[in-house]
Amino acid sequence: MKLVKLIANLGYGSRKEVTAMFREGRITNAQGEVLYADDQVAHHEIRLDDEPLDPPSGLLLMLHKPIGYTCSTKDQGELIYDLLPPRFRLRSPAVSSIGRLDRDTSGLLLMTDDGVLLHRISSPKHKLAKIYEVTLARDLQGNEAEIFASGKLQLVSEREPLAPAQMTVINSRQARLTLTEGRYHQVRRMFAAVGNHVEALHRPQVGGLTLGDLMVAEWRLLDDADRQQLFAQPAA
Ligand code: URA
Helix, strand or coil, X not given: CCHHHHHHHCCCCCHHHHHHHHHCCCEEECCCCECCCCCCCCHHHEEECCEECCXXXXXXXXXXXXXXXXXXXXXXXXXHHHHCCHHHHHCCCCCEECCCCCCCEEEEEEEECCHHHXXXXXXXXXXXXXXXXXXXXXXXXXXXXXXXXXXXXXCCCCCCCCCCCEEEEEECCEEEEEECCCCCCHHHHHHHHCCCCEEEEEEEEECCEECCCCCCCCEEECCHHHHHHHHCCCCC
């Protein structure tokens, strides 16, 4: 790919703006030698204002989503993209969240520009576990785990019953729920279906990947080891 297009696709500017960056000598190789738009240089060798470029397409990152942020590019209010470098919103291919967490849900949110990876993580066919910690308005009744595990729970306006989900009780008003699908407001609707109400919802883990020491509102790129951990089965 031509260097101007490569750099413009990373969101650093329009092709016209990136062409100007070449003219101004702001784009160099790792040794500080000025590059020209027609040069053939590997992505990792390129520097813009002496800084390495953002990762090429195929990136996967995790964000510790705070409460109050929306998984959208253009809703009103605070958006998950506000927590990333502004140019990430301008990349091509686009970086999007893998599934969504509600505005009032916190936790581990994956984002990628890789459509195959997005499908592999979000498709219920692949049964990747999404683990939620749920705080409830009312005491658990004792039959919820059995109902959720049955594979027969039918939510209002859904055609298919939910896939079996595993619930473990933490205390009378807190539970841990493992889902392998991601229907709209699924956790909140599951507890509504058994006569309860979700007061707080947090996702600490997807597959075998946990938030670790990532603080609220922080994000980090995932490397090969993280990807392996993601696709490993979570500890029961
Ligand atoms: N289920 C919900 O109800 N909300 C979320 O954010 C995620 C799963």
